[in-house]
Amino acid sequence: MNNDSTSQIMSLTQLGYLTVTGSDTTKFLHAQFTNDLEALAVSHWHYSGYCTPKGRLLAFMIVLRRDDNDYLLIMDDSVIDKFLPRLCMFVMRDDVSIKKGTGKLLGSIENTPEDWRDEMDAPSEPGSAVCSENRCLLAIDEQRVLYINESGQAESSSTSQQDWIRQDIFAGIPTITTETQESYVPQMVNLDLIGAVNFKKGCYPGQEVVARVHYLGKIKQRMFYLSLETTDDIAPGDQVFSAHQADKAVGTVVSAVNENGATELLAVLQTKAVIEGLSLHLGSVDGPEMTMHKLPYPIPDIEAEPEDQAD
Template sequence: MFTPAVSPTTHLVGLSNQTLLLIRGPDASKFLQGQVTCDIKELSQQVTRLGAQCNPKGRVLLSFRALQMDSETIALRLPANMMSSALNTLGKYIVFSKAKLHDAHNDFVIMGLFGESAHKVAAVFFDQLPAGDDAWITKDGSYLIQLAPDRFECWIPSSELDTFLAAVGPQTQNATINDWQQLDIAAGIAEVYPETFELFTPQELNYQLVNAINFRKGCYTGQEIVARLHYRGKLKRHMYRCEYKAHELPLPGTPVINSSNGHTMGAVVMATTSNEGKIELLASLFDEALDEAQVESATEKLGRLDLPYAIPTADGTLQ
């Protein structure tokens, strides 16, 4: 088979920190629609959606990317260390539905492709590309999801992994999970981990700004609180992308304080080591006194970095 030459700036990373949870059965879509912030009905348009499961107080239990594999199967791609929690929190409600949860960590391998020629490399194996960002295509049980024109998730059946690697491996350079998480942070896309279970509301993670909340879809667990914050409240806390110099990564949930008075003003959502030897992170913070924000135990204040979307603050201005 002829394999087209592509740029070596394309990178491949095995995302062993991610896994798939399948919801299977005739009630799969109906069940999830009543549990999560995104509109599950939109998945039938061959798009994926970011979303969250909340507790009755509107605090996030689980973050995910959802894809409808067929009329009775919806997949949630989520952090691998959240699988046990997901089985528990979703399992409490699914007993009343004609659907079952299936831990698919042995069935699929999650891979990431990124770089200038990522679309060309993806087409080597999948033959075509998704219609746009958040869209997906499938080939022989493998799934290709476009996150950006130069960035893709690949969900590969374990039995097809060798074939996939033989096709795309020679066209790519290896990358790390840290590299991939840098891209998530740059995109302003947050995940919830065991350390931040029930710590944030969806809006405190900017989910309303990345199409992870649908305010018209109807009721779901925690919806009343989430909707009230949207329609009646003035959000005083958002997620910001920042950096600072340090040798040790802060864990998710690490407090962020006001350096001038020591008061807690938020928490770390996720963090990576940047190429410049700094710590780059997403932090959920009160909008006031951002210039004074400092990770607890750090020796310098946080420096603000750009996000690809604007943050509307309580006074109506954009950050």
């Protein structure tokens, strides 16, 4: 990661986290999530999902392993109030304690701020983390660092968190919010393509559905990166239409950012509409037309990847 004493720091108020501790924590969480926690090394993190028994996502998260049985679960703050009691329901007699975190989450793009480096070493590579007392630094990718201060004391920021969301969109990393809970199986938002699903681990809620889609079915909906010109507010769950199918939506918005009328978003779309090159419009067939761009990873079963039409 790069180091820069002049970095701008953004407050990631859209995110929240849970702390999970206790001697049975790894065994417990491993049986709940789509990814393999037993293979996650201490001081590392990975993406994972939590599903209903029908295989629909209730949460998408970063799972940070601070110690053998000490984890942070970082996700969109809006889903925590529904996710927390559901997860606690399965603890039963296990030695597991789950609490909502009250600390502050900050992000930096393209460098590790000097103040953070004064407190601890910077993580060496994406997927790694450095934790010290009540603080953690996570290397999210080659450009971004996530800082968690559980004491709640952290430098304020004037930089918009929209920049962080925009980087997730560029990277093809979804967000599950209250508007989109139970809307998608993991493959629809490409969790299998970003290493957030392990198909060789044991059972977890919804595992049979997720495995059946992987081994027996053809995925008819996938997540794509698009842009458009509009000054309208766009929210997760907003519908996408095609002029060739005016009476029924061909997709829904997963996440979006808008700056001066230029909007970037991720949307789950029918793969047929993408393969056939149909024109895509937000909100209705008469809505603004959307331009498709390439994600940094290939999408299976798409015969021709969309041309990136960005300038």
